[in-house]
Every structure is written in structure tokens, then in C-alpha cells.
Amino acid sequence: MRPVSDSSPEPVDFLARVRAVGEKWSGDRQGKLVDVLLQAAGDNPELANLVRSSGSILEEFLEGFRRNAGTGAATSVPRDLAADLIAGRSVPQAVLDSLATRYLVAVVRSGVNGRGKAVSAEIAGPGVLSTRHDGDLVLLIPDIDDGRTTRITGHLTQWLGGSGWLAVAKRGRAQLADGFREAGDVLRLVAAGRRPSGMYSISDVLVEYAVIRHEEVAENLAAVIKPLRAHAVLWETLTALIDADYNRNKAAKNLFIHRSTLDYRLQRIAGVTGCDPTSGRGVQLLTAALIADSVR
Incomplete structure (x- = not known):
């Protein structure tokens, strides 16, 4: 590490400050490490940028060290911990105890850029567990700071670029599989309902959610629209009307008719259905x- 300009303090001075704040740090909250190091950077913007760019790397390293140090093979972190948690598979109790108390379960599907598009570490942030399920990105975001959680979901919404959806659900660390099922259902419903790109939770799809949870009702609804499948032009017209939020002038314009x-x-x-x-x-x-038919 070296100064990038003559105005920057000497590395030895900066390192001395780092050592000083380190003596006061308890070391039990890796997610606060960047904030602690920013104290050492003081008012120097160049050192502050250095801390922000490298701090997340240090946080991840310390998180891995904390989980594995002295635990032995019996309590080692699974290779894909997030996948085990959302599937409800058993994980060592020591590993479970090392996790945050509550998480925001986020299931992300990008439309225009493909479902396999990667999310950068800067967006995900330290302490976030990630995996993929049926092509969708699944993130388990520690729900310990409302401001931080809001920033991450905001970054994810921007990352979608106006095409795709972010479905979320909050759960305790022992109920992450249930949270994943809920977020997955929300994602299916907003995709089937042709909702605009953005972030959704169960409160946004309460009626639709109630429908799909009642199998007989869902079957009867699907039967209503099934005859329309044989008429491609009419099906396209109905979806265009829904996409236009039921504005007939806009739907006609979008269909070029x-x-x-x-x-x-x-x-x-009306005659067919x-x-x-x-x-x-x-x-x-x-x-x-249409939603009932799409999610069956």
C-alpha cells in the first residue's frame, strides 16, 4: 500500500491508525469492519475509497475464518450453505448458530439479460449467502440493519435494468426454507401476472396467492381460460391488455392495430371464455x- 498523491498520509501513519482502532474493536461483527476502518481513514477521501474497495474482502475473509477456526470437520461450513438452508437440509448446529438471527430471502430473475447473469460482490455485500435454484438467483441477506437491507434490494432492483423481478420474504434462520417457498411463489405469481419489473412481496399478490393455495379454485379458473389457448391472436390480445394495465388505447397501440x-x-x-x-x-x-393457468 502506498499513497496515491503527495497529499495522502504516509502508510505508516495510516497503519498506526488502523492498529489503534483495531485495539478497540471487539471483532464480533464483521459487517461493521468497513465502518471501523473508515475511522482510521479520517477525512482523507483517497484512503476512504481504499477502505471501501478492500474492506469487503477483509470482511469475507474474517467471516470464513470465524466459521471454521477451531470447529473441525464436524462443524465445517457446507460448500453450498445457502442451497442447504433453502432446501431445509440439516446443517451443523454450530454453523446455524454462526448465522444472523433473521434474513431477507430474495429470489431474483433477470428477464432481458438472462437468468444466469451474475451479481457482483459489491451488490450482494458481505455476509450475504447466495446460490441458484432453477436458474434463479437466491440471496440470503442478513436482516440486521434496515438501511443496509434497503440499499442491497435497491441495488438489485437497479441491476434488473427494468426487466425481471425480485421477490422477497423475511424469516428467522431456522425458517429459511419456508421463506424461500414464499418468495418463490411470489416470483411465479408476478411473472405469470405479467407485472412490471421491480421488487415484490406477498403483500403485493395476496389475492393471487390465495387462489393458487386453493387447488379447486385454481383448477376452475384455469378451465375458464383454457379454450383461449386455441386462439393465438386472442391470447396475444388479452396479454397485451394486461400489459397495458387494461388501457385499451395503449393495448391497441402496442399491438399496432x-x-x-x-x-x-x-x-x-368474451364469446370464447x-x-x-x-x-x-x-x-x-x-x-x-391466466395466472392460475400459468403456474399450474
Whole structure:
């Protein structure tokens, strides 16, 4: 390490400050290490940038060291701990005890850039566990600081680039499998419902969630829209109407057709399904039916 400009303090001075704050640090919260080192950087912006860029590396190193030091093979961290946790598989109690008390379970699906797009370590942040499930990215974010959690989910939403969804659920460390199931259901529902890109939780899909949890209701709804599968143009018209938030002028424009042509197609949809997509009740029923059909 060396100064990047003549105005920077000598490394020995900076290291002395690091040593001084280190003597006061308890070492039990790796997630606070960057904040501690920023104290040593003082008001120098160059050293502050150095701390921010390298601090997360130190945090991850200390986290790994803390988990494995003196535990032996019987309590070593599984190779894919996040995958074990969301699957409900047993992990050593010492490993479970080393985790945060609560987590935000985030399931991320990118639309335009592909479901395999990687998330940088800067976005995920220290202490975040990650894995993949059916092509979707799964992150377990320690829910210890509302501000930090909000920043991470904000970065993830920006990372989606306006195409894709972020579904979240909060759970204690012993209920992460249940949280993953909930977030996964939310993701399926917002994708099937053709919702705009963004972050969603169960509170955003309460009606749809209730529908899919009732198997008989879901089957009856899917049966309503099933005949429309044989009419590709009508199916496209209905999805365009939903994408346009039921604005018929916008839907016609997006389909590159005249408004009268759209109205004719909507009349045909009513004839095929028995539900009028120009009425509030009818379009709600058809939207719920489309979701039920898509998640089956």
C-alpha cells in the first residue's frame, strides 16, 4: 500500500491508525469492519475509497475464518450453505448458530439479460449467502440493519435494468426454507401476472396467492381460460391488455392495430371464455385465470 498523491498520509501513519482502532474493536461483527476502518481513514477521501474497495474482502475473509477456526470437520461450513438452508437440509448446529438471527430471502430473475447473469460482490455485500435454484438467483441477506437491507434490494432492483423481478420474504434462520417457498411463489405469481419489473412481496399478490393455495379454485379458473389457448391472436390480445394495465388505447397501440379491431377481438374473447374483458369483473377474472393457468 502506498499513497496515491503527495497529499495522502504516509502508510505508516495510516497503519498506526488502523492498529489503534483495531485495539478497540471487539471483532464480533464483521459487517461493521468497513465502518471501523473508515475511522482510521479520517477525512482523507483517497484512503476512504481504499477502505471501501478492500474492506469487503477483509470482511469475507474474517467471516470464513470465524466459521471454521477451531470447529473441525464436524462443524465445517457446507460448500453450498445457502442451497442447504433453502432446501431445509440439516446443517451443523454450530454453523446455524454462526448465522444472523433473521434474513431477507430474495429470489431474483433477470428477464432481458438472462437468468444466469451474475451479481457482483459489491451488490450482494458481505455476509450475504447466495446460490441458484432453477436458474434463479437466491440471496440470503442478513436482516440486521434496515438501511443496509434497503440499499442491497435497491441495488438489485437497479441491476434488473427494468426487466425481471425480485421477490422477497423475511424469516428467522431456522425458517429459511419456508421463506424461500414464499418468495418463490411470489416470483411465479408476478411473472405469470405479467407485472412490471421491480421488487415484490406477498403483500403485493395476496389475492393471487390465495387462489393458487386453493387447488379447486385454481383448477376452475384455469378451465375458464383454457379454450383461449386455441386462439393465438386472442391470447396475444388479452396479454397485451394486461400489459397495458387494461388501457385499451395503449393495448391497441402496442399491438399496432386500430382500436375498433381491438374491441372486436375483445368481444371474441368474451364469446370464447364467457368473461367480458371490457368489464372490471370480467378482466379481473380473466387475469386470475391466466395466472392460475400459468403456474399450474
